[in-house]
Amino acid sequence: MIRSIPTETEETEESPTDAVPQWRTVSDPKQASQLFSQELLHRHKDSRSLFLCVDVRQDKEEQDRALVAFYSREGVRWASPLRCKLLGDDAAGSGVERHMMSTVIFKVISGFHINLGSAAITKIFEGESDHLIPSVSEQLLSKNMFGVAGRMVGHSFLHHGPCFPGLSPAVIHILFGGSLESTPVTIRDCPDLDIRDAVKMLDGEGELKECDSIHQLCLSWNLPAPNATNRKWLSEKLLLHAVIGQTTRQINQFRKGLQDTELWPLLIHRKDVIPILFPKESEAQVTPQMILDCITWPSSITVMLERSYRSVEEEESDVWDVCRVSGYLKSFIESASQAELKNLIKFWTGWEVPAAEMKVEIVEATLPTALTCFEKLRLPRHYTAFKTFQRDLCACILHHYSFGSD
Incomplete structure (x- = not known):
């Protein structure tokens, strides 16, 4: 059970050392995450089991819809015992659970075979490796898909499954309460190539070309028109808005999904666990x-x-x-x-x-x-x-x- 250290006004027979859970004090972040997960799962061991079923006889879209429907439910105790079943397959046991956790993280990274009006595969995150940011899709927001993704990531972590590699450091910074001014955003965090070109042009020393398109972009984001004096400042503002300004609500929704899995206390009190949950792609590689x-x-x-x-x-x-x-x-x-x-x-x-x-x-x-x-x-x-x-x-x-x- 997670307990707080008693305050000076609280009467208790336990010392502060006894009151601190072990995951707060161990030096190894991997061990801390394991201890936290074990403690949380044990606390909910008598809760009603969660049953995740996917019919492998159905097409990919129906299978993906089943996964999304499972993680779209509200008021669920995600640390409850998990039971997984592949309908149409005789598989049983922990191997199926591992397969399910691997599948949901793969879907968060690569996208779902669900057509929400723009493509056959709906990607929750976009961009290049180690610089993934949430999609700016309003439809994904309205369907709480970033909350679903947060629950998937947290649920997999609790069951010692795959983590989510490749997320942009800028997004991670904001996700855990970092200030906008100190966000470590780079040009590689911007998946929109047209905006990249505009930012590079403003940040350079050459003559400003195609100013009309850049001007319209600035106006749409309530920024002043570019000129020789403000171009450097404007390039930074455009990049920050493209990466963070447009995705703030998505990041908030993703954070809420993580919080739903009860993983948040670990991430807040043990910042050294965050790189384990969100490793770089290179660190997630297997040798x-x-x-x-x-x-x-x-x-x-x-x-x-x-x-x-x-x-x-x-x-x-x-x-x-x-x-x-x-x-x-x-x-x-x-x-x-x-x-x-x-x-x-x-x-x-x-x-x-x-x-x-x-x-x-x-x-x-x-x-x-x-x-x-x-x-x-x-x-x-x-x-x-x-x-x-x-x-x-x-x-x-x-x-x-x-x-x-x-």
Whole structure:
């Protein structure tokens, strides 16, 4: 339970140290976030469970509408126990929950297959990597889509799921109460290329061209017309308004969505957790060594290492199969692209977050499969060429989710 430190006028038998929750005092921000989430989920463990169901037999738009409808509900205790179900699939267990959390964060970043009048895919955030800002769409505001996005991000974080990489530092600054004057806005935060060109022109030393269009833009935002004296100042004002002025209500709505998940006390009292929730895209990347450090290899490899080549008899060929195919997996991980690594982890565990113990099993099978509930990757023993192994594994992790149980 989150409790405040007693004031001087409060009578209590507990010392201030006892009253401070552990997540407030631990030095490691990752541990603080884990402790906070565990405490909050435990506090609501007896609440009515939330059931998130998506019918995989439906098209992408219907599936995305189901996700949006789930997170659009008001008055929900988002820290309540979560139960997930993929209708039309036999999958069950924690692997489905991980898949759902991974999916909602992917949708927040890439957009929903919902046509709100302008495009087949509706993007909540726009711009380039590490400079994403909320869309200026009034329709998204009216439908509380930024609140939905905030709930999705907070909900995933509480369940130790993927975080939201790539958000603009300027937006993060305002999101957590930073002043407008000190906002670290840059030209890369502006997704509108026409406005970028106008800002660059005003900030430069060359002759002002196409002043009519810039003049109209300034007037529409209640700014004075450009001239040789105010051009530098005006470029800063235009950029700030394009990035923050136009998106203030969206940021406020997104903040409200985060607050709905009861995550806000952690973010306010532990500012060092904010970069974990909103990491840079580069910091969210997965390296081959990160994956290799988490793998529990088949026990046959240990046996193999204890024997010399000459001691292995004909009937022990299965041990060589285990070593060969395991070696193919290691080679694949070491040479894979960032997208392939994330697809592999998602196929293996249900989301793009490496598990503490990712198991490998070599079996009699046709194609690679995974038991996401147990974080176990099953690889066929029949592969005798790396290129064939690589082709099949790439096809599986790109086009299929694999769940199951022993």
